[in-house]
Amino acid sequence: MFIRRGMMLLWMLLAGLPVAVFAQEPAGRAVVVDGFGLVQDTALTSHVLISEMTMGAAMLPASPNYRQWELYTPVMEETGSSQMLNYITVRLYDTAAMANYSEYAAGLEQLQTLLTERPDLATFTVPQADPTLLALPVLPVVYSAQTLRAQAQYLDSEHFNGIRYLSALQAADEPLVAEIIYYVYQGISVDGRYFVSVIASTPTSVIPSAALLTPADIAAYEADRLAYWQNIQTLIDNAPGSAFTIDPAALDALALSFTVAD
Secondary structure, eight states, X not given: OXXXXXXXXXXXXXXXXXXXXXXEETTEEEEEETTEEEEEOTTTOOEEEEEEEEOBTTSSSXXXXXEEEEEEEEEEOTTSOXXXXXXXXXXXXXXXXXXXXXXXXXXXXXXXXXXXXXXXXXXXXXXXXXXXXXXOOOSSOOOSEEEEEEEEEEEEOSSEEEEEEEEEEEXXXXXXXXXXXXXXXXXXXXXXXXXXXXXXXXXXXXXXXXXXXXXXXXXXXXXXXXXXXXXXXXXXXXXXXXXXXXXXXXXXXXXXXXXXXX
């Protein structure tokens, strides 16, 4: 397991604690820690938990240390258990430290190449019989196939350059369901010092949930996986923001709000 080192910080909207810089912005609340800042859309999430993640070579997969922001809204269910609504994870890595971890170094290099050469990202979204082909960068490392890469685009700001896309990360050979659709943003600060990752679960109404998967869906998948993936790709590429539990545009706004102090 990873270790949360140092001070674990939990900020609620009404708890103006002095350990971070909060300032009200038109689109939400600015949170700045050690020079890295973001704007939290308080209409989307109410809480932020910030942790120092001590990883290392002993972890599987091996990972450099990073700082993590967890944005969410807690919801109490009738059973008494608490759930995290609109859960979004932001991870900030020092690019110099990533060089010591081969899989992270490879992901960083792949993103750097994309941002330098600027190929049309639509070429990476064409479904493949082998889903490991044309995979886009995704860190932290996950040992799952990218069976979907939709709505891919470059997303650049004053402080970061990056890409964003919607993905399905699957380890099992089974049909795609709404619950496994994720928003992914991968960015590098303009000075090259930092790599930032945003991962958010964004289930969608344009494909069935696991509970509503029909025998016909399973038969279509088993009969022609590539045609099945192509159909799902078309549905998600053309889906409006309202078809997702979190509008991807709101997550784009989060990524575009990232700042780094000089």
